[in-house]
Amino acid sequence: xxxxxxxxxxxxxxxxxxxxxxxxxxxxxxxxxxxxxxxxxxxxxxxxxxxxxxxxxxxxxxxxxxxxxxxxxxxxxxxxxxxxxxxxxxxxxxxxxxxxxxxxxxxxxxxxxxxxxxxxxxxxxxxxxxxxxxxxxxxxxxxxxxxxxxxxxxxxxxxxxxxxxxxxxxxxxxxxxxxxxxxxxxxxxxxxxxxxxxxxxxxxxxxxxxxxxxxxxxxxxxxxxxxxxxxxxxxxxxxxxxxxxxx
Amino acid sequence: xxxxxxxxxxxxxxxxxxxxxxxxxxxxxxxxxxxxxxxxxxxxxxxxxxxxxxxxxxxxxxxxxxxxxxxxxxxxxxxxxxxxxxxxxxxxxxxxxxxxxxxxxxxxxxxxxxxxxxxxxxxxxxxxxxxxxxxxxxxxxxxxxxxxxxxxxxxxxxxxxxxxxxxxxxxxxxxxxxxxxxxxxxxxxxxxxxxxxxxxxxxxxxxxxxxxxxxxxxxxxxxxxxxxxxxxxxxxxxxxxxxxxxx
Numbered sequence: 001x002x003x004x005x006x007x008x009x010x011x012x013x014x015x016x017x018x019x020x021x022x023x024x025x026x027x028x029x030x031x032x033x034x035x036x037x038x039x040x041x042x043x044x045x046x047x048x049x050x051x052x053x054x055x056x057x058x059x060x061x062x063x064x065x066x067x068x069x070x071x072x073x074x075x076x077x078x079x080x081x082x083x084x085x086x087x088x089x090x091x092x093x094x095x096x097x098x099x100x101x102x103x104x105x106x107x108x109x110x111x112x113x114x115x116x117x118x119x120x121x122x123x124x125x126x127x128x129x130x131x132x133x134x135x136x137x138x139x140x141x142x143x144x145x146x147x148x149x150x151x152x153x154x155x156x157x158x159x160x161x162x163x164x165x166x167x168x169x170x171x172x173x174x175x176x177x178x179x180x181x182x183x184x185x186x187x188x189x190x191x192x193x194x195x196x197x198x199x200x201x202x203x204x205x206x207x208x209x210x211x212x213x214x215x216x217x218x219x220x221x222x223x224x225x226x227x228x229x230x231x232x233x234x235x236x237x238x239x240x241x242x243x244x245x246x247x
Numbered sequence: 248x249x250x251x252x253x254x255x256x257x258x259x260x261x262x263x264x265x266x267x268x269x270x271x272x273x274x275x276x277x278x279x280x281x282x283x284x285x286x287x288x289x290x291x292x293x294x295x296x297x298x299x300x301x302x303x304x305x306x307x308x309x310x311x312x313x314x315x316x317x318x319x320x321x322x323x324x325x326x327x328x329x330x331x332x333x334x335x336x337x338x339x340x341x342x343x344x345x346x347x348x349x350x351x352x353x354x355x356x357x358x359x360x361x362x363x364x365x366x367x368x369x370x371x372x373x374x375x376x377x378x379x380x381x382x383x384x385x386x387x388x389x390x391x392x393x394x395x396x397x398x399x400x401x402x403x404x405x406x407x408x409x410x411x412x413x414x415x416x417x418x419x420x421x422x423x424x425x426x427x428x429x430x431x432x433x434x435x436x437x438x439x440x441x442x443x444x445x446x447x448x449x450x451x452x453x454x455x456x457x458x459x460x461x462x463x464x465x466x467x468x469x470x471x472x473x474x475x476x477x478x479x480x481x482x483x484x485x486x487x488x489x490x491x492x493x494x
Contacts (some may be wrong), residue, residue, distance in 0.1 A: 067470075069470040069471045093477060093480075096471060096472075096473050096474060096477050097471070097473070097477070097481065098469075098471055136472065136474070137471045137472045137473065137474075138471065138472050139471065177491060177492045177494070178492070180488075180492055181488075181492050181493045220492075221492075222345075222487050222488075222491045222492055223314075223315075223316040223491060224316045224343060224344070224345055224384045224385065224386065224487075225343075225383065225384045225385050226343050226344070226384065227343060227383070227384075230340060230343050230344070230480075233340075233477075233480050233481075233484065234344065234480075234484040234487070234488075237480065237481040237484030237485055237488070238484055238485070238488040238492070240469050240471075240481070241427075241428075241469075241481075241484070241485040241488055241489070242488070244424060244469045244470060245424045245425070245427055245428050245467075245468075245469055245485070246428045247424070
């Protein structure tokens with residue numbers, strides 16, 4: 001069944017005000033009185049809702065649904081600014097794979113230079129992609145998108161996490177393969193994990209040092225070299241496998 | 248170091264004849280006498296090679312390298328024909344993630360209808376993408392690409408595998424989460440695995456029955472709904488995690 005995210009909290013009678021949502025509901029899906037959809041409010045609970053008035057875009061809540069498809073830990077994916085539209089790709093795919101948020105920051109070896117105007121525009125676009133992907137993959141929350149203009153602002157966030165992992169190619173080259181497994185085995189439900197990835201050129205030694213200085217752990221992701229936009233998908237899949245399938 | 252796949256076997260002196268490879272070596276990378284690259288021949292062994300003559304495109308083999316980045320099992324990803332350029336996406340990403348081959352077949356619910364002419368053209372394009380991705384991710388082999396015009400020809404291949412897994416959304420919906428873990432734990436090095444994925448609309452009940460009839464096992468890939476082109480990446484990542492990292 002079609003799912004939509006709606007800002008605010010669930011009242012008995014809901015009026016949809018977001019114009020993209022209205023357009024999709026009544027122009028694309030052509031919902032009519034009595035049709036049912038799933039609405040997800042800020043509390044992340046899915047609710048079955050029935051159209052009561054097409055012109056006024058109103059729904060009545062019929063039932064609460066109890067399925068929750070969120071990962072048991074909150075995983076924030078942070079990528080050094082990659083080239084082109086790789087963040088758009090990541091916004092869609094990391095949402096499907098359960099990320100709690102997608103962050104990006106200007107890494108030492110990021111080739112692109114994005115000013116604040118460009119970043120605001122890009123963040124808006126990414127947020128829309130994440131919302132669409134969250135609806136399609138029936139998520140309970142829309143991953144937050146945050147693009148940091150300054151690396152210092154990104155670094156200031158690091159204290160808020162229970163665990164920081166850094167995908168580091170050198171770890172993989174040295175044949176290190178156990179660190180990720182070891183770290184994933186330590187996780188407990190509700191923890192906040194930050195998983196950091198470099199841009200195309202990788203992370204600089206200074207960045208690795210800065211991350212390690214606040215307790216980050218470098219981990220390898222196996223023997224093959226993955227593109228910068230593929231590595232986060234491997235990481236999220238592994239986390240899902242360990243915490244959702246192999247439990 | 249730049250890596251190239253070369254047809255044939257490794258002689259002491261190698262002449263490159265493939266014109267795309269020549270172009271990349273001498274026009275894009277501007278290799279000159281004495282420069283070194285990695286060449287991978289049909290035997291999958293990486294060899295360090297040095298340019299001996301730029302005009303004649305010749306190399307001498309300097310050394311054998313012993314790194315092997317192939318998954319310990321051969322995983323063939325088979326997808327029902329998906330829409331648009333999703334197979335192009337899969338050719339790149341499944342190569343990075345270690346697939347042995349990418350196959351596709353006309354599934355009952357495939358929307359696209361590709362005739363043999365289109366399929367030949369598409370297979371050529373996919374093979375080029377797989378080769379480029381295999382060079383970038385430093386694979387020892389280029390994944391084979393095979394597009395089946397008839398589903399019967401695809402079904403005829405099923406007998407050649409040690410294990411056939413089918414990603415099945417209904418398994419996920421039923422909350423089944425242990426089957427993939429159970430199956431991956433049984434794998435032993437050298438086995439041939441076929442992992443089947445539906446097109447956008449999924450696999451039909453008749454297809455599931457046909458696969459199960461030859462011993463295929465349906466597995467869920469976790470609670471979130473993934474797009475048809477994302478599910479194979481999750482599967483390959485999980486296999487890599489279990490067989491290469493968690494070992």
